[in-house]
Amino acid sequence: MRISELSRRSGVSIPTIKYYLRDGLLPAGRATAANQADYNEDHLRRLRLIRSLIGVRGLSVSATKDVLAAVDEQQGDMHLLLGLVLGALPVERSGRPPRRDGAEEPAGAGAAAGDAAEDVAALTAEMGWKTSPNPPAAQVVTETLETLRALGMDYDWRSLLPYAHLADRAARLDLDQLEGAGDPLQQAERALLLTVLLEPALLALRRLAQEHHSAQRFSNG
């Protein structure tokens, strides 16, 4: 198919497709002439995947590019693939770097700062989680703890432990769903979808449950 059909079937405008081609997100079609190329169903699938990651999930174009490259490179070894995908993914959301500010210790709130990184180590040890040496996800947990403490909320790894148990069960559910997938590329894509696209939905479920239980507890009329 040519670019206009690709555009029509994907719902992505032609200039945007060209932009993705230029940026290497979408592989070039098979050239049939100087100004003519042929795209196939794989291109369409890839394009839909790109739109899901960028448009629905809000990944940046460059993060999407890295993730897709990881998926393409490591279709054989599922664990290695997952590691690459998880590593290539921005862990919180898109890309704005948190901009290290050298803020002073909060004067009032008695919470000792401590080393949040050690807290995370204690948490993973308690959970029996064995991971790669310095996973970006651990960094996120560390930063969250630091932030909560800087705001005077003495929070430590013990406060996170019950959530960690829930996360553990969620991860088991995730992996259960990878079992019966098809060829390696599809399996890789499925892993990506379940990890990434499900994230906003999981948070949304928590919000719904919060609203329900909040009504139960605080309703006054």
Place this chain on the structure above:
Amino acid sequence: MRISELSRRSGVSIPTIKYYLRDGLLPAGRATAANQADYNEDHLRRLRLIRSLIGVRGLSVSATKDVLAAVDEQQGDMHLLLGLVLGALPVERSGRPPRRDGAEEPAGAGAAAGDAAEDVAALTAEMGWKTSPNPPAAQVVTETLETLRALGMDYDWRSLLPYAHLADRAARLDLDQLEGAGDPLQQAERALLLTVLLEPALLALRRLAQEHHSAQRFSNG
């Protein structure tokens, strides 16, 4: 204190503080002269909160403004407050709208499209969740289901049910931690922090657990 001290103690540059003042994120200080104003500890706390929401969590400035306004307006009724906060929050991440594309039905994959919204209704009914009529969080779940189906992954509300149970327990944990807070404003802020700042950490915990269990299941060395 004056703006330079506010800047030094918060780690936020003076131009940025001025920008927040102008945009109404940070209330103005008490004016002592034509070009002199006095800021207090509340301004400092608020500024740190703003930086956490924008810099750590990645909220947009306008979303942050809405959320803070909701916190300020409804300190009395915790349930109403939570509702406002949840409503004011962008549910997935910052603000880029997903751009409704009129993509064609995926031809191959046998997954019937169905009405994803009905799936979400079935899910909340099954969980016994009672929420406001049209919570944005439900919309997110609906969109996620639609996206997964459009990518050919026949996913329905039953697939989400086990996650919903985990979300339910997470929400109970969240609300447990709101019990012993101080004055209404602080309680409101705490609700905000626990709902919003914890989100990336929860997802990061899931990633850590995924990595661990992935190693357990797929290791080949």
Place this chain on the structure above:
DNA sequence: TAGAGTGGTGAGTGGCACTATCCACTATAG
């Protein structure tokens, strides 16, 4: 053989979160 469509490329757009500069003025050190 006209007209629409194609790929490729460079330049432009709009939005966002700052950031720089300027101003009249105030506080403070000497």
Place this chain on the structure above:
DNA sequence: CTATAGTGGATAGTGCCACTCACCACTCTA
């Protein structure tokens, strides 16, 4: 008292990002 640094307020500019437009030589279709 002056000199200097700092202040609040405002306007304009910056850098980045995800597109989007315009143009080109060319090719396919009627």
